[in-house]
Every structure is written in C-alpha cells, then in structure tokens.
Amino acid sequence: DVKVTQSSRYLVKRTGEKVFLECVQDMDHENMFWYRQDPGLGLRLIYFSYDVKMKEKGDIPEGYSVSREKKERFSLILESASTNQTSMYLCASSPRVRNYNEQFFGPGTRLTVL
C-alpha cells in the first residue's frame, strides 16, 4: 500500500514560533504537495515540489516555506506562526507520469496556533 505519513496528527504552537510539518512517502513519487483545509474554503494548495530541491508556489504560499532535500520527504515550514495559520494541513504525493496523477494523501495534521 502507498503510504504517506505526516509527523503529527495534532499540534499546538504559540504565535511567533517556528513550526515544521514533516511528510514522508514510501512510493518513490516525484511530486509532493502541501494543502491546507479550512471550513467553507475547501483544500487550497500552498506549495508543491516535482523533484528534489525543486519547489513551486501554490495558490496561498504567503507565510510558508518548504524544503525537499530528499525525494521521500517534503517539509512545510511556518517561519513565525500566526493564529490565521490554524488549520488542517494535508500532504500528498503522486508519480510524475503524465495523465496518471492520482494523488495519495496523508492523514493530515491539525495545527492550532494560540
């Protein structure tokens, strides 16, 4: 089974803290994605990566950065957490093969910023 794992299911941080969300996939996928999900707004893409050390901004990159040093790992970084970053964060991966882009999602990390 394809496995996408995220480092925490629940996380509570304080305003101004630096926050790292880790995502690991075990299927040798080239593409990895970070989304956030908020009630009434659906899933929105923050950043994605199509190869090691490559990254592209998604629709809402402000306040976030990412790191992809190894193919299996994609990290989302909140440099200085703010209360409006309280959300569910979902990581996904997919193979690069064109036209076959089923994305496999992790279970999500519910982040609360106080």
Add this chain to the structure above:
Amino acid sequence: DAKTTQPNSMESNEEEPVHLPCNHSTISGTDYIHWYRQLPSQGPEYVIHGLTSNVNNRMASLAIAEDRKSSTLILHRATLRDAAVYYCILREVQGAQKLVFGQGTRLTINP
C-alpha cells in the same frame, strides 16, 4: 482552473445506488475529470477519473456526458462506509499537477 459545481449535500439509503452529479460547463478539451472523496478525519482519497468515455473501477463508475459539460459519479450499492465528502475536480494535462478542490458534496447514507 475550470470550475465545477456540485450540490452541497445528498442523502441515500444503504444498499441503494447513488448518483452524484457535477457540472463543469467551462471544461476544456484537455481537462480530465477526477473524483476524490474524504472520509471523516482522513485525507482525501482518489476514486476515479476519466476524459471522454465512461469509466468503471472497483469503487465506482463515472458517466461523462457527450458534450463533457457534466458528469456523474455512481456508487452502485452504497454502504455506511461511503459516507464522505465527494469532490469533482478538473485537471489540466499540461502545467502543474495540482488539484483544485471545490466544496464537494457531503453524502449521508442512512441505514
């Protein structure tokens, strides 16, 4: 990204078929139609996708209108475990391989 329109919610009974509609009148010729679902407290999971022809897999069937401006996800025999939010998404062949999720349809299954 082309937009999709789905009903906010639907309800059905266990062991009955469910037809989940999706309108995508601005679909382009190269857009694939994807369906994902999200069970409570889980990340989304892939259900099915298609381009022009109807598609079947172990989870569901996808019926695509001839003009491609609408599609229907069919669950042939709903179970309680099919209760989820179902998302209809258009995906371009070219460009970034991102999925743009709308609000989806919340499906309730009655025992």
